[in-house]
Amino acid sequence: MAEVITIAPVTRIEGHAKIAIHLDDNGNVDDAFLHIQSLRGFEKFIEGRPAEEIPRIVNRICGICPWMHHLASVKAVDGALGVTPAPAGHRLRELCQVLAHVNDKILHFFFLAAPDFILGPDSDYSVRNVMGIVKTNPELARRVVKMRQLGQMLLENFAGKAIHPIAGVVGGFAKPMSEHERQEMLQGVETLLDFARYSIDYAKKKVFANYQDVIGALGNITTGFLATVDPADGSMRLYDGVQRLMRSDGTSCDFKARDYDAYLGERVESWSYAKMVYAKTWEEGFSLDPDRPRGIYRSNTLARINVCDRISTPGAQEELEEFRELFGRPAQQTLLYHWARLIELLYACERSKELLEDQAITDPAVRTEAHPRAGRGVGIVEAPRGTLIHDYTTDDQGCIASANLIVGTTHNIGPMNMSVKQAAKTLISGGKYTKGLLNKVEMAVRAYDP
Amino acid sequence: MALRIAMEWLGSCSGCEISFLNMGEELMALLEAGVEIVHAPLLMDHKYYGQTGEGKVLTIPEADIGLVSGGALDEHHLCVLEEMRRKCTMLVALGTCATHGGIPALMNGRDRRQSLQEVFETVSTDPGASLPDVEVPASLERVYACDEKVAVDLLLPGCPPHPDRIVEVLHSRLEERSLNLSSRSVCDTCPVERRGKGELRDVLRFFTNASYDRSKGVETMRCLLEQGYMCMGPVTLAGCAGGQAPRCIEARVPCRGCYGPVRREGNQMLDMMNALASNGINYRSVVDRRSILRFSGAHGRLRPLRK
Numbered sequence: 001m002a003e004v005i006t007i008a009p010v011t012r013i014e015g016h017a018k019i020a021i022h023l024d025d026n027g028n029v030d031d032a033f034l035h036i037q038s039l040r041g042f043e044k045f046i047e048g049r050p051a052e053e054i055p056r057i058v059n060r061i062c063g064i065c066p067w068m069h070h071l072a073s074v075k076a077v078d079g080a081l082g083v084t085p086a087p088a089g090h091r092l093r094e095l096c097q098v099l100a101h102v103n104d105k106i107l108h109f110f111f112l113a114a115p116d117f118i119l120g121p122d123s124d125y126s127v128r129n130v131m132g133i134v135k136t137n138p139e140l141a142r143r144v145v146k147m148r149q150l151g152q153m154l155l156e157n158f159a160g161k162a163i164h165p166i167a168g169v170v171g172g173f174a175k176p177m178s179e180h181e182r183q184e185m186l187q188g189v190e191t192l193l194d195f196a197r198y199s200i201d202y203a204k205k206k207v208f209a210n211y212q213d214v215i216g217a218l219g220n221i222t223t224g225f226l227a228t229v230d231p232a233d234g235s236m237r238l239y240d241g242v243q244r245l246m247r248s249d250g251t252s253c254d255f256k257a258r259d260y261d262a263y264l265g266e267r268v269e270s271w272s273y274a275k276m277v278y279a280k281t282w283e284e285g286f287s288l289d290p291d292r293p294r295g296i297y298r299s300n301t302l303a304r305i306n307v308c309d310r311i312s313t314p315g316a317q318e319e320l321e322e323f324r325e326l327f328g329r330p331a332q333q334t335l336l337y338h339w340a341r342l343i344e345l346l347y348a349c350e351r352s353k354e355l356l357e358d359q360a361i362t363d364p365a366v367r368t369e370a371h372p373r374a375g376r377g378v379g380i381v382e383a384p385r386g387t388l389i390h391d392y393t394t395d396d397q398g399c400i401a402s403a404n405l406i407v408g409t410t411h412n413i414g415p416m417n418m419s420v421k422q423a424a425k426t427l428i429s430g431g432k433y434t435k436g437l438l439n440k441v442e443m444a445v446r447a448y449d450p
Numbered sequence: 451m452a453l454r455i456a457m458e459w460l461g462s463c464s465g466c467e468i469s470f471l472n473m474g475e476e477l478m479a480l481l482e483a484g485v486e487i488v489h490a491p492l493l494m495d496h497k498y499y500g501q502t503g504e505g506k507v508l509t510i511p512e513a514d515i516g517l518v519s520g521g522a523l524d525e526h527h528l529c530v531l532e533e534m535r536r537k538c539t540m541l542v543a544l545g546t547c548a549t550h551g552g553i554p555a556l557m558n559g560r561d562r563r564q565s566l567q568e569v570f571e572t573v574s575t576d577p578g579a580s581l582p583d584v585e586v587p588a589s590l591e592r593v594y595a596c597d598e599k600v601a602v603d604l605l606l607p608g609c610p611p612h613p614d615r616i617v618e619v620l621h622s623r624l625e626e627r628s629l630n631l632s633s634r635s636v637c638d639t640c641p642v643e644r645r646g647k648g649e650l651r652d653v654l655r656f657f658t659n660a661s662y663d664r665s666k667g668v669e670t671m672r673c674l675l676e677q678g679y680m681c682m683g684p685v686t687l688a689g690c691a692g693g694q695a696p697r698c699i700e701a702r703v704p705c706r707g708c709y710g711p712v713r714r715e716g717n718q719m720l721d722m723m724n725a726l727a728s729n730g731i732n733y734r735s736v737v738d739r740r741s742i743l744r745f746s747g748a749h750g751r752l753r754p755l756r757k
Contacts, residue, residue, distance in 0.1 A: 005502070005503050006499055006503035007497065007503055008497060008498045008499060008503065009491045009497070009498060010491075011491045011492075011493075011494065011495045011496075011497070012491075012492065012493065012494070012495065013492075014464055014492065015464075016459070016491075018585070020585060033585070035584075035585040035586055036586070037524075037526060037586055037587060038461065038523075039523075039524075039566060039569070039586075039589065040461060040523065040554045040557070041554075041557050041565050041566055041569050043569055043572060044557070044560060044565040044566075044568055044569060045554075045556040045557045045559070045560060045565065046556075048738060049738050049741050050655060050737050050738055050741075052655055052656050052657060053656075053706075053738075053741065056706060057553060057556070057741075057744060060463050060465070060552070060553040060554075060609070061463060062463050062464065062465075063462075063463040063464040063465020063466065063467065063468050063469075063610060064464050064465075064468055066463075066465065107468075107471070111471070111493070112492075112493075125494065125495040125496060125497075125501055126494075128494075128495055129487075129493055129494035129495065130493060130494075131481060131487060131493070131494065134478055134481055138478075141478065142475065142478060145474055145475055145477065145478065146474070146475065148471070148474075149472065149474035149475070152472055156697075159701055160697045160698055160699075160700045160701025160703070161697045161698070161701065162472075163465045163468055163469055163472070163610050164465055164609055164610065164708070166697075166698050166701055166703045166706075167701045167703065169656065169659070169703070170657065171657070174659055174701050174702050174703045175659070175664070175701060175702045176664055178664070178665075260574075261573055261574045264574060265574060265575075265576055266572070266574050266575040266576060267575075267576050268570050268575060268576065268579035268580075268582065269582065270580075270582045270583060270584040271582060271584040271585050271586065272582060272586065273582055273586050275570075275575060364664060366659070367658065367659050369657055369658050370657045371657065372655070391573075397737065398655075399737065399738065402573075404572045404573050404574055406574065433502065434502070435501040435502055438501075438502060438503070439495065
């Protein structure tokens with residue numbers, strides 16, 4: 001009998017969404033939708049505001065990845081006002097950004113995703129969560145909680161605030177790092193690096209090894225990928241670089257921040273407040289048909305792992321080589337996002353250490369003075385969820401005349417819809433479904449960490 | 451004694467939820483002391499319409515304490531807020547969006563319908579799109595703080611609120627005692643040096659860093675308002691310092707009022723204009739005065755300008 005199955009809200013994600021699975025008269029899946037529910041309008045209400053104030057307004061787009069919006073924003077303001085940030089300011093920004101990636105990934109893997117794997121996708125909803133992990137694995141839970149807390153405090157102690165940061169400013173950073181702070185942070189980062197190594201080992205042995213069939217099949221689609229790489233050697237970059245758009249056959253093209261709107265377009269569907277970004281430059285249009293996708297690419301961890309030629313830090317590079325041997329390049333299986341996320345966790349810890357080991361980070365000249373002027377700047381960073389684009393145009397007073405934002409997760413809205421449809425079609429037939437099966441459909445979304 | 455907590459997020463960014471988690475190991479102590487989270491979309495899988503979606507009415511379980519973050523921006527938020535009010539013995543508005551509108555209430559200063567339509571007409575958006583309206587909630591006419599729509603038992607502002615405050619609230623419920631919350635301004639918790647009115651007449655935009663001796667602590671820095679920057683410390687509720695210095699001052703940047711007004715009904719813009727004037731600063735030199743209400747634009751404080 002035809003019906004619509006509603007999963008609302010989608011839980012253990014960082015946003016507001018519901019899933020609607022449409023069954024035909026035979027009880028088979030006809031279509032499925034991920035309806036994104038929220039709309040606030042940041043692009044509009046920052047108009048008319050002084051450009052130098054924007055980084056501490058747009059950080060409030062997201063309380064989990066505020067550093068990403070904060071820094072993409074300062075880069076855009078730098079561009080619009082024609083300012084080159086002081087080198088030490090640039091380093092401090094990158095340090096804070098990669099540290100924020102560390103916290104984010106610990107949160108996602110252990111607090112949000114792991115319950116499905118550690119407690120099982122079919123376990124009762126009342127225990128299938130981080131509180132359940134506290135009961136069944138108290139030692140792991142305590143360590144995870146401590147590590148995330150350490151990461152947050154490292155950022156807060158140096159930069160004032162971890163959530164909704166204010167220390168990134170046009171022209172650089174608000175304060176320099178002292179030698180004492182450098183030593184303290186280095187110690188903290190060593191502890192986090194240790195934990196990152198433990199995390200990927202733990203995940204490979206205790207999680208991925210037990211869920212190979214799920215990884216092999218759940219939510220799998222074929223798409224291109226978008227991420228940021230170093231222009232010199234194609235290595236993975238989170239803070240700064242060129243954007244690389246890869247097709248599903250592995251061929252790719254690189255573009256600079258300012259040209260993003262020649263490569264990417266945004267499609268609006270009546271059933272989602274979040275738009276769907278697609279590769280306009282491929283000139284194949286837009287289609288979410290999983291058998292014949294058009295213009296579809298993904299961002300976020302799996303994309304970054306696929307798109308980069310290598311990773312510049314040794315531990316993560318070794319993990320990347322193992323990953324590629326097992327899954328090829330580009331790897332398409334959706335649940336591999338979790339594996340890729342842990343490789344990135346390792347990279348982010350190694351990169352933080354690299355930045356802190358260089359004394360140049362304590363250079364007191366952290367800021368170049370800016371002046372109001374009319375201009376345009378496009379600031380791009382890799383947010384945990386994907387390539388984050390802030391595009392600002394300023395007027396003569398240095399206030400925002402217009403703004404365009406493409407946030408990290410938006411690149412994945414189309415692909416998540418495809419994964420939900422694929423998962424639902426595979427798991428549900430003849431009108432039969434259980435709570436556990438519906439949770440598995442959600443797992444296809446959770447992998448994207450939206 | 452069990453304490454059931456329900457958490458919901460309306461027009462929220464999830465910063466308050468992350469701040470909740472930033473209580474760190476204290477969370478484990480609370481779980482051991484009998485705290486039970488019965489509904490919290492970020493952390494656990496309780497669903498609105500039953501676990502297989504068979505229900506017809508949005509339902510949240512009963513709880514002793516409800517934490518609601520975010521302002522009400524659409525019909526769904528209203529529905530959730532009203533259900534939280536029905537089911538939670540004590541309802542707490544968590545964070546400045548919930549207490550005063552927060553950043554999303556900046557939209558209250560604009561024509562909402564027009565602005566939301568224009569979101570779907572940006573330079574990279576395929577032309578001809580209109581505001582989505584299928585299976586997505588309709589927007590309300592403006593952004594509301596929670597207490598404009600339901601009775602709220604406790605306001606806990608902050609962007610985000612300090613985890614220590616959240617823990618205090620939970621402990622006060624566990625121990626069934628009352629709570630003493632601050633009603634001082636950020637300046638009262640700020641250790642900087644005050645030497646009297648500054649020399650500048652016009653407000654400085656924050657294009658250069660503040661003056662201070664970087665080899666010494668923040669208590670030796672001269673007050674940022676005296677240095678000529680617009681610092682909203684005088685017109686903002688204390689709470690971010692958590693025993694140290696106010697967070698932004700610690701980072702050597704001026705306060706922008708993210709805990710909302712000192713008194714619940716305070717107007718941060720009018721109060722700031724007065725504070726500038728009493729420091730000898732020409733308040734007309736502030737670019738974009740209305741953004742002084744960026745955290746407290748609900749309650750009718752921010753309205754679209756008449757053309």
